[in-house]
Amino acid sequence: MKRVGIRDVAERAGVSISTVSNALNRPHMVSERLVARVRSAADQLGYVPLQAAQALRAGRSGLLGMTVINIANPFFADMVAGAEDAASAAGLRVLVGNSSDDIAKERDHLELFERVQVEGALVSPFGPLAPWLDRLRGRGIPVVLVDAVDDAGELPSVSFDDVAGGRLAAEHLLATGRRRLAFVGARQAVRQVRERLEGARQAVAACPGATIEPIWTERTTSARGLAFGEQLAARPPAERPDGLVASNDHLAIGLVHGLIAGGVRVPEDVAVVGYDDIEFAAIAAVPLTSVRQPAREMGRTAAEMLLARISGTAGLDLTDVVYQPELIVRASTAR
Structure with a gap:
């Protein structure tokens, strides 16, 4: 037609x-x-x-671009919602690129942002992206990092203190008397995960007699957590960790179910701490203790920071924002 x-x-x-x-x-x-x-x-x-064509002729696309590592994780979905709150208030829309833990997809999204001439980009990076981000900036498209920091100090960012978060999780387990900890997380290439493990290791190092075992997985889904939980339950009690820190809540919820399916009690035999404090954490079969990240607020703050740069009103106080962790204690660690 x-x-x-x-x-x-x-x-x-x-x-x-x-x-x-x-x-x-x-x-x-x-x-x-x-x-x-x-x-x-x-x-x-x-x-x-054709509003898009009209906007481009006027030198504006009316769009912000945003990449996230995996939108199946409610943490990233909430972060997008926060960015949309700020963008909508400014009369803009958000074009979301879901990388699905795939660096090639992530780079494709950034190239798309360049082609459609987004007015600014919010990037939650999975892999190294310096050349692609430099291209955007060379086109006059400002960039703000979300849930990450720029080691070169050139890009503004909104991030989370993951070292403190990992330390807080492990300190809580140690305070409940656990001494054989394990950290179950995504691939070590992900900076946030490495920092969470580093924080947990700091807590263990300060507690005589405590140990921590890293356990790595390519995917941090509930299904993978279930499989790992069943494997841990099959270990002899003396070789089994008595406290687990998971790198996200999906993985933690799966771990709890796997342990219980294997005849291990949570938290009596093994206590579990998740990360992100997604909505499902509070209503899980065993309500999950979790390190809370204010995802929606982080997304909104990052978008507001980006909008300030687009409009040329950014101040020195908007260079970097770092959010601090909060531990929400529930039944998965409380006896």
Whole structure:
């Protein structure tokens, strides 16, 4: 079916194309009678203006780009929602690229942002992206990192103190008398995960007699947690960790179910701490103790920081924001 264009509206209304353009976009330049006539013709034909093309001609796309590591994780979905809150208030929309733990996809999203000329980009990086981010900035597209920091100190960021978060989780387990800890997390290449393990190791190093065992997985889903929980439950009690720190809540919830399926009591035999404090943590079969990250607030703050740079109103106080962890204690660690 042929798309109705401005020429069709002009023919139906019996006016020139320029009159249609003025009536729809600059109605103050034509009479009210002509505006009504043109709009009536547009309604009859079902004409819809190409807003994206109009915006680009005006030098604006009306879009912010945003990449996230894996939107299946509610943490990232909440972060996107926060960015959308701020963008919507400014009359903009957010084009979201879900990397799904795939650096090639992540780079494709950044190239798309460049092609559609987003007004700014929010990037929660999975892998090294310096050349792609440099290209965006070279095009005059400002970039703000989310849930990450720029080691070179060139990009503003909104991040979370993951070393403190990992330390807080492990200290809580140690305070409940656990001494054989394990950290179950995604691949070591992910910076946030490495920092959480580093924090947990700091807590263990300060506690005589305590140990920590890293356990790595390529995917941090509930299904993977379930499998690891069953494997840990199959170990002899003396070789089994008595406290677990998971790198996210999906993994932690799966661990709890796997342990219980294997006949291990949570928290009596093994205590479990998750990370992110997603909505499901509080309503799990065994409510999950978790390190809370304010995901929605982080997304909103990052978008506001980006909007300030787009408008040229950014101040020195908007260079970097680092959020601190909060431990939410529930039944998975409380005897």
